[in-house]
């Protein structure tokens with residue numbers, strides 16, 4: 234099989250890239266797009282560090298073939314902030330000390346963002362469920378859950394256009 238050109242939108246920017254057969258989306262994002270915030274952790278779907286949104290759905294980019302991203306709208310942690318303003322989740326992760334080494338953080342935030350996008354006022358159980366595929370080996374989960382709930386409260390106080 235030959236390489237082929239694949240077009241998609243990454244954080245609002247059009248991309249057209251030559252993709253080899255079998256190339257994983259996580260590798261294309263990191264190595265060809267420079268979106269290094271997306272982590273390549275286990276590479277097997279077990280840690281959630283590589284979570285990105287594909288057409289607004291959180292996906293493990295280590296399990297997605299890049300060629301299947303044709304025509305898709307992809308959002309990574311680099312696109313979470315707007316106009317140089319951090320997303321409420323990013324602010325809350327800092328405020329709640331929900332990150333230490335930071336390896337899991339981008340995936341956590343993208344998984345949490347997908348939750349808040351569909352459920353702006355989640356119960357604690359919904360946060361736990363939404364993050365159940367994301368592993369953190371150093372912070373512990375309580376500050377992370379607290380950060381997501383704090384971000385939801387922060388977003389509720391913002392005008393709709395800013396959220």
Ligand code: FES
Pocket residue numbers: 272273274275276277278279280281282283284293294295296
């Ligand atoms: S790197 Fe994709 S789930 Fe671990």
Ligand code: FES
Pocket residue numbers: 331332333334335336337338368369370371372
């Ligand atoms: S902050 Fe280190 S793995 Fe989560």
